[in-house]
Amino acid sequence: MRSSRGQRATGPRMCGVRTVWDTVGDGEFFCPGCGGDRNYRHLTGRHRFTVLGLPLVPRGSAGPVVECAACHAHFPTDVLDHPTTTRFSAMLREAVHTVTLAVLAAGGTTSRTVLQAAAAVVRDAGLDDCTQEQLYTIVEVLAADAGHGGTDPAAEACGAALAIELHEVLGPLAPHLAVPGREKLLLQGARIALTDGPYSQAEREVLTAVGGALQLCPADTAKLLEAARTPS
Known part of the structure; x- marks a missing residue:
């Protein structure tokens, strides 16, 4: 006679809890598991107490969750x-463009050398059709929209508008950009400014x-601006 010691039951479970999922939306997201862009389903669920596999008694809600x-x-x-x-990638391109402007x-914009350097930075970021012009x-x-003419007063003319734009563009990007990436973005702007000589006020x-919009502390920002002045 064969001993039954150590054998496991192979029949159906008498009772348990099953989750029934409903799809309430879908789209594309960055999957932490796959490590890339994937489609997803937005799910909400309901727990059910089951007997012999049949859902009988509600046991509360589950989720919501995102399923890859x-x-x-x-x-x-x-x-x-x-x-x-x-x-x-699109957010990063927009950030480089906004910082450059x-x-x-x-x-x-009187210096052709500065415009050349600025256009090169923007093109390197992926906006291949950007030109100095x-x-x-x-x-x-x-500058004209702000009520000023000419080139010299451009900083006063659009400074306030671009300050708002910097925070609107860089603010959402900063939490998703590693510190070296944020520092690189600041240094790119610094090197454009230094193309025609020392920083103006x-x-x-x-x-x-x-630097502030990129969530860099003032001390680190100051150090990076000084480091940009040293030829590599």
Whole structure:
């Protein structure tokens, strides 16, 4: 006779709890499990007490959760606050463009060398069709909209508007950008400002505002601005 010691029952479970999920939305997100952009389902659930596999008694709600369509893992809904790779790239390009415009507005657009350096930085960020003429025109239009003409008063003309723009563009990006990335963004602006000589007061103020919008402490911002003055 075969001993039954150590054998496990193979029949159905008598009772348990099952979760029934309902889809309430979908979209694309950055999946922490897969490490890339994936489709997702936004789920809410209900726990059911089951007997012989049949759901009988409600046992409360479950979720909401986000389910990855690829790996099927479940995540809390705050995972949707992280931008997708595509969105993050677009945010970074916009940040570089905005910082560049702010520096140009503070320092003026009379220097062809500065415009050349600025356009190169923006193109390196992924805006391949950016030209010196486009940057010059945008800064001049901003100055005209603010009620000033000419190039020299450009910093006063659009400084306030660009300060608001800096916080609107850099604020959402900063929590998702590592410290070296935030420092690089500030240094790019600093090197544009230094192309035609030492910082002007307006340029230093704008770059300090950039550091603040990027959640860099004032002391670190000051150190980075000084480091940019040292040729690498």
